Amino acid sequence: MPELLLASGPDFPSVSELLPNAPLFHGTIFAINSIILIRLVATALILLIMCIAAARAKVVPGRFQSAVEWVIDFLRSSIVYEFLGEAQGERYTNLIVTLFVSIFLFNFCENIPGANVAADTTIAMPLILAVWSLITYWAAGIRTKGLWKFLKDELLPKGVPWPIYILLVPINLLEIIIIRPFSLTIRLFINMVAGYLLVGLCFAATQWFFFSTGWDLKWIGAVSLLGGFVMTCFEMMVDAIQAYIFSVLTAAYIMLSIPDSSEVGAGDPVKASKLQAKIGSNKAKSLSKVKG
Amino acid sequence: MVVLAAGSGSDLFFPKVYDLIWSSVVLVVLLIVFAKFVMPKFNKVMNERAKKIKGQIEDATAMKQDAQKLKEKYDELLGSAKMEAEKIRQEARSQADQIVAEAQERAAAEAEKIRQEAKADLEAQKAKALSDLSAEVGSLAVSMASKILGSELKDPGVQTSMSDSAISRIGSGEEK
Amino acid sequence: MLDVTTLAAVTGSVSVIGYGLAAIGPGIGMGMIAGKAIEGTARQPELGGRLMVLMLLGIAFVEVIALLGFVLAFIQ
Numbered sequence: 001m002p003e004l005l006l007a008s009g010p011d012f013p014s015v016s017e018l019l020p021n022a023p024l025f026h027g028t029i030f031a032i033n034s035i036i037l038i039r040l041v042a043t044a045l046i047l048l049i050m051c052i053a054a055a056r057a058k059v060v061p062g063r064f065q066s067a068v069e070w071v072i073d074f075l076r077s078s079i080v081y082e083f084l085g086e087a088q089g090e091r092y093t094n095l096i097v098t099l100f101v102s103i104f105l106f107n108f109c110e111n112i113p114g115a116n117v118a119a120d121t122t123i124a125m126p127l128i129l130a131v132w133s134l135i136t137y138w139a140a141g142i143r144t145k146g147l148w149k150f151l152k153d154e155l156l157p158k159g160v161p162w163p164i165y166i167l168l169v170p171i172n173l174l175e176i177i178i179i180r181p182f183s184l185t186i187r188l189f190i191n192m193v194a195g196y197l198l199v200g201l202c203f204a205a206t207q208w209f210f211f212s213t214g215w216d217l218k219w220i221g222a223v224s225l226l227g228g229f230v231m232t233c234f235e236m237m238v239d240a241i242q243a244y245i246f247s248v249l250t251a252a253y254i255m256l257s258i259p260d261s262s263e264v265g266a267g268d269p270v271k272a273s274k275l276q277a278k279i280g281s282n283k284a285k286s287l288s289k290v291k292g
Numbered sequence: 293m294v295v296l297a298a299g300s301g302s303d304l305f306f307p308k309v310y311d312l313i314w315s316s317v318v319l320v321v322l323l324i325v326f327a328k329f330v331m332p333k334f335n336k337v338m339n340e341r342a343k344k345i346k347g348q349i350e351d352a353t354a355m356k357q358d359a360q361k362l363k364e365k366y367d368e369l370l371g372s373a374k375m376e377a378e379k380i381r382q383e384a385r386s387q388a389d390q391i392v393a394e395a396q397e398r399a400a401a402e403a404e405k406i407r408q409e410a411k412a413d414l415e416a417q418k419a420k421a422l423s424d425l426s427a428e429v430g431s432l433a434v435s436m437a438s439k440i441l442g443s444e445l446k447d448p449g450v451q452t453s454m455s456d457s458a459i460s461r462i463g464s465g466e467e468k
Numbered sequence: 469m470l471d472v473t474t475l476a477a478v479t480g481s482v483s484v485i486g487y488g489l490a491a492i493g494p495g496i497g498m499g500m501i502a503g504k505a506i507e508g509t510a511r512q513p514e515l516g517g518r519l520m521v522l523m524l525l526g527i528a529f530v531e532v533i534a535l536l537g538f539v540l541a542f543i544q
Contacts, residue, residue: 124311301542
């Protein structure tokens, strides 16, 4: 049945395209498939762009340098300082900027003709990024509080009657070890997969309606072409938002790991309100940039 | 439907070893380059600029303060100068008033003096005229009387006493 | 499947139906988040930027549930 449909219907994108064979170094652990190749090229481009921008950086910036600095400044003020404060946040600026810039440009590959698929559309890349995020917030907690204090704060939130701990400890442990990186991974990866499938669906339908149907159906191809444009624009937005969300959540997880100045009790609802209070405590000056 | 039927969807969620390795390599390279080269460079440039702007703002503030001070000084000077001018004008006005008053006083005194002198002169002239006249009138009267009376009044003593009494009578009559 | 008489059969991927069901809840949730964020912004426009960030964070958390449905649709 599927084969029949495939033979007669449009050449819809399929999941198997996201699981390409690895022709280079086949069989070794350094095998390279097409998505990895795109990722390597994208990495080289990111490094090239950022290094050129950095090497040419002057006190009086040009247009290109201003753009790069705007991004760095935006990330620093609206994510790092907003969540971690200036004193504690400074050391994490590099991490957040690296995460945002690389995720955004990796994602953006799906809108570039020739690549057509985001450089992080295999689960490995989001997974590695999320694991790096996990390592960072564990390291941040251990560095500032020590392992036991960190675990105690995370697993045994204050202000909870002790029988609840039986339920809470495994849940919290699961949360800080598995759920956080897993949700980061799935969010980024599935958004990219869905984007790839949606845009591919629109353009495959256009192709099929234009070249394989009679004149009476060609107008549907025009509609799906328009849909493809809209979806591409939508995907550009999603690329930026996903990169932003990933960076913000990493910053938020780091914030939950390091000691707070007020040191109110933890526990997930309390943590959430602490998070909100922290966001709320800062003036909206930098955040209004998000809107603009 | 086709999308899901083709390929084994669950394979998507099991990363391959080579994929993991390349992802790690990419991430590590990115992190190292960003941390060692890109961000320090940008931080340096941005800090430098911030410092420069801060310095410029401080300079501008200092200049503004200087200007403010100068303006205050100038205002002060202007105020004192205005007061000085007012004082001088007041003085000049009072001095002028004084001068006018003095001049008037002096003029009045002069006029009074002149009038007094004129009056005295007049009195003197009058007295002189009276005495002259009385002598003239006396001799005239005597000659007239002698002509009328002939030689009856040859004695000069009689003459004199008669004329004098007559004149005094006339004079007193005139006085009334 | 020996003696059972098949009265009606669903062809194609049942997991897509599952994904459709799984998307209902997060869809409603995201709508509420966005709606409340708009309400809040209308009430206090000066907090718009902050609310926007909170909205995105909330949506990110809710989105995971819908995405889990999407994942399970792939795994057959």
